[in-house]
Amino acid sequence: MSVAVEFRDYLGDFIEHYAQLGPSQPPDLAQAQDEPRRALKSEFLVRENRKYYMDLKENQRGRFLRIRQTVNRGPGLGSTQGQTIALPAQGLIEFRDALAKLIDDYGVEEEPAELPEGTSLTVDNKRFFFDVGSNKYGVFMRVSEVKPTYRNSITVPYKVWAKFGHTFCKYSEEMKKIQEKQREKRAACEQLHQQQQQQQEETTAATLLLQVLGGSLKDIKIVKNL
Secondary structure, eight states, X not given: OOHHHHHHHHHHHHHHHHHXXXXXXXXXXXXXXXXXXXXXXXXXXXETTEEEEEEEEEETTEEEEEEEXXXXXXTTTOXXXXXXXXXXXXXXXXXXXXXXXXXXXXXXXOOOOOOOOOEEEEETTEEEEEEEEEETTEEEEEEEEEOSSOEEEEEEEGGGHHHHHHHHHHHHHHHHHHHHHHHHHHHXXXXXXXXXXXXXXXXXXXXXXXXXXXXXXXXXXXXXHO
């Protein structure tokens, strides 16, 4: 959805909210100078490196919609203030209708976003669902862990999928190495235990043999004496 289309829809929300408000009650001049005025309704939308703030406010002159734009210059560079405009609340319907006409006359109707189908996998008594969706902030993946007693989920923006995948692969490889070392260690311990058991059995057998041989020699000596 383009910024213009989404902004038109937001205007509709502000118009509906404005219609439900009671009579305008602007604060007196002293109060207006001493206290910050709270917005009657606020929304914002993000597109790439731009952020648009919409605030329905009220002052001595009446109610108005303030629209402010900021531009994110990049990591570590902060944001710069863009343009700010104020629209009288009484003219919001006319402004929305004019914008809608421009969109109908010159805008290109966007097709629904093509997204991958969701999938799931089962591990023990848990089931994990991977669902791809989109909203005004962009494309995302919702990963849900479902058990008979509860459900938990996280939302991962599309822009970090590759980083998530790389991180999972990295830890998967590390765990493979750790498990391989553990298997080798268990195998060595088992082999050592078998060798010790074999040595013990050989020692026991030798001791029994010596005892048997010792008894036979005594019998031979007794016969000779007779």
